[in-house]
Amino acid sequence: MAILQPASDKRRAFDLDLPQRLVGLLDAASERHGRAVLLLVAVALIAFLPGFFNLSPIDRDEARFAQATKQMLESGNYVDIRFHTQARHKKPIGIYWLQAASVKAGEAVIGPSARASIWLYRLPSLFAAIGAVLLTYWTALVFLSRRGALFAALMMAGCVLLGVEARLAKTDAVLLFTVIATFGALARAYVRPPEARQGDLTLALIFWTALAAGILVKGPVAPLFVGPAIAALAIADRSGGFLRPLKPLLGLAWCLLLVLPWFVAIYIVTDGAFYQHAVGVDMMGKVAEGAEGHWGPPGTYFLAAWGTFWPSIVVAAMAVPYVWRNRRETAVRFLLCWLVPSWVIFEIAVTKLPHYVLPVYPALAILSALAIERGGLARAGSRLAGFVWFWPGFAVAVSLALGGAYLYFGSGFGLAAWPLLLLGVVLLWWAARSFPRVGIEGAFLTALAGALLLYLAAWQVMLPQMRALWISERLAAVVRQQGCPAAQVASFPYQEPSLVFLVGTQINYGLPNEAAALLKKGGCALAFIDERFTPAFEKHANALALKYHAVATISGFTYNGGRPTSITVFRSDEAGS
Structure with missing residues (x-):
């Protein structure tokens, strides 16, 4: 006769099952580098692909970058950077070249429609993000076992x-990818004993090429992460001898050889205007004042990290006592010199945007894994157990916010998303509940599985269906339906970069009187007029004796302006000249 297992024992076994299976997967994948890489690529794709293809262009930065690349392809000018009718002298050329190469490859496969496909412009970011995950593994291998690096x-x-x-x-x-590559090479040079610090051409090539790529992507920002870290290490060690394997003089010459041609060319083409705006206005403005309203006091990034580095921030928080106790140990010292100086610099800078500190997050991850591998979290025990309840707490808050936003901005009830959100929250609750019995590794891997479900629900199902947010996409659909060329379309005051990208470079951004004048020319012509300015448009139209009619009204919410809007699309009834 079978012995009945007590209900409490069954419940305990159920709690342990999934975390232990995930830890077993971690163990199996860490047996070989190939398996580890396959697992990392698979998890990265599950995390990054939802919404990648069907999410509308995001205003304003993404749409500006994509449109500037699009105009580069249209004009054939791969040196100067233009957005619509203006010069875009903010960031160097690197990202535009990468996006242009991606779109050109797309054109070879899917034809001319590639230039209007935003996902092709996103491919460099996707590949770089996957590469950043793999480079975190490569860098962590300097200090950790294969299993710890994988974690x-x-x-x-x-x-x-x-x-x-x-x-x-x-x-x-892309900047993150280049920064991790430099630190991976720097770490390998740093851990070498003094007697083995001869020049290493491979390490030097990786370090200086990655630094040059970072400069071409975001100017002085890449050195802003690497330089303070090197200075801090040199101060801590009272020596800069760890740089010898990186061949500083030869490497610096190689870096300059890679970056100078474009920087000289853009100076000539713009007569120095690029540097006046990029350095004097854009960069210095962000340091001295809150550019575009993105101001924040010191401590902003510390608070933001609880959301931006979630769910990993829980593990990082629990690792703090171990890191502090062992701050003089070689691995911890290196990672702290990567993390702390740049973080402090960005906390001091007036302009605050969450992504500015992204290149130091790998140091946080490696420090956390180091603490786990060396038993630092096990020693902390129950004192830090409360942190794990931030996993389900944050998930519930985000799910409620997403659900409310979907009900307000979306269409229908979105039945497909709710089971995913619920299951994700359950897994995150399960992770927190099982932590005392399975430890931090099993708990985190369970939390990661729950987080992936939340990402799937948010990015793939909910955000693309919040139709009220995607005004440019809906206006562009009207243009396609009416069959009018971009040069015969005017818009006021809604003039988001995404509208230029989706409708066409020749779209006209002007005042209501200019929109009325465009329609008076006749032919297939459209005007997008916000309801607040419809009386002004009608006044000018009447003065011109313009014949026109409304073909659609697009109501939505401008997430940049933070207000509801209603835009009427007027079409000319005038005969073409």
């Missing part, structure tokens, strides 16, 4: 902020 890289793969940047056609995922 650190999984922490990066699940990071909220990296998932956001992987889906946006802008610079930050």
